[in-house]
Amino acid sequence: MEDIFGTALLDYQKGAYTEDLITFSSLGEEDVMPLPYLFRNFQQMPPLEQKALKGCEGRILDIGCGAGSHSLVLQERGLDVTAIDHSPGAIETCRIRGVRQTVLCDICSYEGQRFDTLLMLMNGIGIVGTLAQLGPFLDHLKTLLRPGGQLLLDSSDIIYMFDEGDKPQEWEHYYGEVTFTIQYKGMTGPSFPWLYVSYGVLExxxxxxxxxxxxxxxxxxxxxxxxLSPRKY
Incomplete structure (x- = not known):
């Protein structure tokens, strides 16, 4: 499968930046994902991301690491962080930028190692795709956590994007289930599901x-x- 996202990251990293990623969604929106933003430093990150990074402790797994910006911040602070992504281009970009520990793998297939903090930023929990998959995915993440470990994640409640007269309980699917397509330099990737989950539903x-x-x-x-932390019994 064509690694469009990874290709874009490598282009930027190697000085071949000429255009940004374009995203199309089932919400009927076309949006631009500026590549420079994916290479931001700590000061350029929004407050919630900064707060999440400050809350990381112990051995950390940066899930869906992308260009490795979060991993680099943690690494510079002397923390033990591993960056994981299923995109070969993303992992190569991380290595070029100096991330010392990287894993090329789909998080759903990853096993063996255990961590004190699992980090999923930029709506990283969206990779589960549908609400029905969220529970089984959390069960899998539990196997990657050490006793007393934590999962730090951010997401959004996108109910604001719908008309007030719409009734979510009558919809066929959960309103936070969105389908995306990415386009870059004439290449268009396959559509993929992405989940935005409200805090109440997540809880x-x-x-x-x-x-x-x-x-x-x-x-x-x-x-x-x-x-999120596994309950103690």
Whole structure:
């Protein structure tokens, strides 16, 4: 499968930046994902991301690491961080930028190592695709956590994007299930599902799968940061 996202990251890293990623969604929106933003430093990150990075501790797994910006911040602070992504281009970019520990793998297939902090930023939880997959995905992440470990993630409640007269309970699918397509330099990738989950729904599913769930902070655009930890019995 063509690694469009990774190709774009490598182009920027190697000085061949001429255009940005374009995203198309089932919400009927076309949007631009500026490549420079994916290479931001700590000061350029939004407050919720900064808060999440400050909350990382112990051995850390940066899930869906992209260009490795979060991993680099943690690494510079002397923390033990591993960056994981299923995109070969993203992992190569991380290595070029100096991320010392990287893994090329789909997180759903990853096993063996255990961590104190699992980090999923930029709505990283969206990779589960559908609400039905969120619970099983959390069960998998639980196997990657050491006792007392935590999962830090951010997401958004996109109900604001719909008309007030719409009734989510009558929709065929959860309103946060969105389909995306990415385009870059004439290349168009296959459509893929992405999940935006409200905090209330996340909390409900997390508790059903034996996680405690804490709202760490709210952002300015209907986004939030949450901390999940497996319950102790």
């Amino acid at each position: 409900e599913i997390a508790k059903a799968h034996d996680f405690s769930c804490e709202l760490v902070g709210d952002g300015e655009h209907y986004d939030y940061l949450a901390r």
